[in-house]
Amino acid sequence: xxxxxxxxxxxxxxxxARKLAEKYHIYVLHFxxxxxxxxxxxxxxxVKKKMTQVFMDIHxxxxxxxxxxxxxxxxxxxxxxxxxxxxxxxxxxxxxxWRRSKVYADKTRPDxxxxxxxxxxxxxxxxxxxxGRTKETKERYRSVVKSYPQKVTVxxxxxxxxxxxxxxxxx
Numbered sequence: 001x002x003x004x005x006x007x008x009x010x011x012x013x014x015x016x017a018r019k020l021a022e023k024y025h026i027y028v029l030h031f032x033x034x035x036x037x038x039x040x041x042x043x044x045x046x047v048k049k050k051m052t053q054v055f056m057d058i059h060x061x062x063x064x065x066x067x068x069x070x071x072x073x074x075x076x077x078x079x080x081x082x083x084x085x086x087x088x089x090x091x092x093x094x095x096x097x098w099r100r101s102k103v104y105a106d107k108t109r110p111d112x113x114x115x116x117x118x119x120x121x122x123x124x125x126x127x128x129x130x131x132g133r134t135k136e137t138k139e140r141y142r143s144v145v146k147s148y149p150q151k152v153t154v155x156x157x158x159x160x161x162x163x164x165x166x167x168x169x170x171x
Contacts, residue, residue: 002080
């Protein structure tokens, strides 16, 4: 089984990825951990692509969490048996990210690069509310839904996410 989870920052992609990896006993790749080296340094595109390619090549089953269109986006969508698109509204994402910053204050989340202590700064706030919701991003999501209707699940709020998680609950 291969699952691609895409969607807006703060919508719960990483948490869902962990739950699905546990449920199906498959490997998980968090793109934030690929993107960031310790202390929020950004890896080169070449290294990020190689890390993604190797992961996809060596695992028959996986969950990949994140958008990162330069990291084999089309291949991920094509190979995925299921694509989950988390399209929470910007204010829900903002609140969720703020709440997460309190839970992980001065700590590194399990889905982040080593030494990347949780932060909720002005730059990230702008990303959640505006910069991460460009026309290009919205069009990419529309294209995925249109291209792969048989394998896309769109989740727009916590109630829908809870229902989805319940439907695949770990027994």
